[in-house]
Amino acid sequence: MNAAPGKISLVGIGPGSLDHLTPAARTAILDADTVIGYATYIKLVEPLLAGKEVIRKSMTEEIDRAIEALARAREGRKVALISSGDAGVYGMAGPTYEVLFEAGWNPESxxxxxxIPGASALNSCAALVGAPLTHDFCAISLSDLLTPWAVIARRLNAAAEADFVVALYNPKSGRRSEQIVHAQSLFLAHRDPRTPVAIVKSGYRARQKVELTTLAQLAEAEIGMLSTVLIGNSHTFARAGLMVTPRGYTxxxxxxxxxxxxGEQRGRSLSTGLDGFVATVRDSAEDASRLAERFGLPLTYxxxxxAEPAAVT
Structure with a gap:
């Protein structure tokens, strides 16, 4: 007799406190026959694991975790494969789908x-320091275990030049101590040294530590693998122990x-929004090359x- 169909739930457990575990994540873990994860993450949800098969893996064994999850699901088991934060943000969702597709799986299988989504580190850390992510932001991992440094450096430089608020994941470890120094150098090429920076270690866990500093002092701060670094943009300010990025209401x-x-209208685009920008370009006496240089945009754009005809109003 064939085993009943199995199931894999890719569960984001949030920052680590059970208080921040979503109801859906809690249900998936409680309903599972088997729970698989990095040993540290398993410990964070230990009160929910009674009577279950628990498979603990090391930090660099992500593919092994996914293979184990598939093997148990083929036996008809309900598997909760857990990640801290969100399973789809530097978590187990990506490698698991790679393993599944390589094995011939498809959604009709x-x-x-x-x-099952959870609060990622950038959300959790932002909540602890105020409101640093209320305008455009991006996340970049400094881990070069799987990504060439040249690729990481280009992304850091592009984000710094574009004035994104940036969350740095995996900023430093015992073997990777210089990456954060290089990241700081790339940002200082585009940002004021006084730009606010927040460093959150073990957010919502037992050894939580929050530090506010500046871009100039970033490399001297206490940073490790359990830290997330939030670098403000040119408008971010620090006040009363909090870090805030204005949305642009002013x-x-x-x-x-x-x-x-x-000159502005409630509920309408800014006078310097798309329509205003297009009008500025078309009314300018400068040629396309000079305009592209002035605005830092591709010449083709x-x-x-x-070349487009002006809109009829």
Missing amino acids: DIAVEV NKYDVGSGDTRE IEQLL
């Missing part, structure tokens, strides 16, 4: 697969009174704007 409103600024 007997083995059901679901991803461009349109007087924050004190709530009144709309002259500027040429496209100039």
Whole structure:
């Protein structure tokens, strides 16, 4: 008799405190026959593991975890494969799907697969330091175990130049101590040395530590593998022990009174939004090359704007 179809739940357990485990994540773990994960993450959900098969793996055994999950699911077992934070953000969802597709799995197969989201480190760490992510941001891992450093450096440079708030994952370890120094150097090429930086270690866990510093002092701060680093953009400020990135409301409103600024309309794009920008480009006496250089945009994009017929109003 064939075993019943198995299931793999890719569970994001959030920052580590059971209080921040979503109901869906808790249910998936409680319903599972087998729970697989990095030993540290297994310990974080230990109160939920009574009576289950528990498979603990080491830090660099991600592919092994995925292979174990598939093997147990083929036996008809319900598997919870856990990741800290969100399983789809530097977590187990990616390698598991790679293993599944390599094995010939597809969504119509007997083995059901679901991803259960959780709060990623950048969300958790941001909550502990104020509101640093309220404008455009990105995440970059400094781990060069699987990604060439040249690729990481290009991404760091592009994010720094584009003025993103940036969350740095895997910033430092015992064997990787210089990557954060290089990241700091790349950011200092584009950012004020006084740019606020938050370093959160073990957020919502027993040894939580939060430090606010500046970009100039980043490399001297206490940073490890359990740390997440948040680097502000050119508008981010630190005050009263908190780090805040303005959303841009002052461009349109007087924050004190709530009144709309002259030339702006509530609920409409800024005067310097897309329509205003296109008008500026088309009304300029500069050629396309000079405009591309002035705005830091591809020449092909500027040429496209100039070639399109003006909208009829």
